Amino acid sequence: MRKYETIFILHPSLDEEAVKANVEKFKGVIENGGGVVDNVDAWGKRKLAYEINKIGEGTYTLINFSAGPELPKELDRVFRITDTVIRHIIVKDEK
Template sequence: MRKYETIFILHPSFEEEAVKAAIEKFKGVIENGGGTVDNVDFWGKRKLAYEINKVNEGYYTLVNFSSNPELPKELDRIFRITDGVIRHIIIKEEK
């Protein structure tokens, strides 16, 4: 098991329930893929550093998790096909 962290930004037009549902969806992908979610840190709506597709703000969420090396590839695929995810990044934590 390796430790990873991911940050994703959701579109600001999402309602509060939709944001919570998206976070639960991504947690479910990690847990169903054999990983464990260590921490979920919801930062709320923040201004983006630069405009992306005419959007200036979004809902930021940081998730720390442990998993096998194949799970981040699947999580990346899920982020790419999910509507409303503006940006995402998955990083392997160094020891």
């Protein structure tokens, strides 16, 4: 199992319940795919460095997890089909 981290930005119009539901959905993808969630860090609403589709801010969340090499592909697919995700990135943690 390798260590990964993902940061994703959710649409700012979502309320706290919807943000929590999305975070739980992504944690479920990781855990159901055989991964282990190590840490979830909610950064809250922040201003974006540049506008994306005329949106100037978003709700940031960082998740550290351990998983096999196939799980990040599935997580990326789920991020891409989720309409509330503005941007996301998944990187292998080299620590």
